[in-house]
Amino acid sequence: MEDRTSQNMILWFFLACFLISMSLMGWLLSPFISTIVLGAVVAGAFHPVYRLLTAHEKIRPGVASLLTCLLIFFILFVPIVFFVGVLAQEAFELIQLAKSPALSSFINTHFTNIALLDRINPLLDSFDIAITGEELNKTISDIGRAVGLFLYDQARSIATNTLSFLASFFLMLLVIFFLLIDGPKLVQFLIDLSPLPDDQDAQLIGKFNDMAGAILVGNGLCGAIQGIAGGAIFWLFGLQSAFLWGVIMSLLAFLPIIGIGAVFIPTVIFLFLKGRVGASIFFLVFYLLLSGGVEYLLKPRVVGKRVQMHTLVVFLSIIGGLKIFGILGIIYGPLIATAFLTLTNIYHTSYQTFVEHSQPKPDRP
Secondary structure, three states, X not given: OHHHHHHHHHHHHHHHHHHHHHHHHHHHHHHHHHHHHHHHHHHHHHHHHHHHHHOOOOOOHHHHHHHHHHXXXXXXXXXXXXXXXXXXXXXXXXXXXXXXXXXXXXXXXXXXXXXXXXXXXXXXXXXXXXXXXXXXXXXHHHHHHHHHHHHHHHHHHHHHOHHHHHHHHHHHXXXXXXXXHHHHHHHHHHHHHOOOXXXXXXXXXXXXXXXXXXXXXXXXXXXXXXXXXXXXXXXXXXOOXXXXXXXXXXXXXXXXXXXXXXXXXXXHHHHHHOOOHHHHHHHHHHHHHHHHHHHHHHHHHHHOOOOOOOHHHHHHHHHHHHHHHHHHHHHHHHHHHHHHHHHHHHHHHHHHHHHHHHOOOOOOO
């Protein structure tokens, strides 16, 4: 009896020390959590490139990892540095436009003076809603200012903290370099450390890999195509801040339900009110072809059926991620939702029956 008590004391002491050491390790790595997570996601997305290079007998794993990191540098770092300056400038111009009297004059001219609101308000009377020109003016100005401020803050935080950004990016490359080489060992270490059965650990890690690939490769590629195509059309038609709107459309393309329609539909209305009927019809047709082609033809081929998540959950996870984590919430939000849904599925398949049977049954009268 005493031996068992002694063993229990040793076990509890070890667990306490182990939990304290884990907490301290988490505290030690907390400044780099975003860099490590982003590095793991990017490493997973570029792992096929690394695997293709290591298939050649003359290329060692270290050299293959270095070449993959150089590819990541030219694909991610160079465009980011080029885009940040332009994005900050155009976002600042959007903020100024939202504050300027020119926008108020346009709204008054094309909405209030043509009595469009007088036609709309009778339809809204049944809902006890009435829209005034002042409210519409304030709403549109607030939306433009909010969008501009969000993008301007993201760009400015990178531009004003250049040294910090460079250090974080090259630290991320260092993380990717070693993850590509020793990733399988790290995965096996986590599986051995986890008290869950190996198949459940593998399911959880597999879902993370699938979601990371879907975010960077699927949504990232499709978002870039829609943003570049949309920005090019804005530029060809002489609309202001074409680059900025292209970036906004690239981000909105991650959002299901809304997508790039949040930019194209108001633009169609804007062009129609300006009297450019032909251009508005062209924009509407172009939007339907671009959005439909990418969402229903290209994205299913790229992403496949690996990621099964309800559209509303994806939408809310990205919106919540953007609110909490900033621009990186596009990645973190879906990953958190993936962890929750995967663990929920494991609970239903493996632990729900055990939990229900462990509950005390009510006494029958």
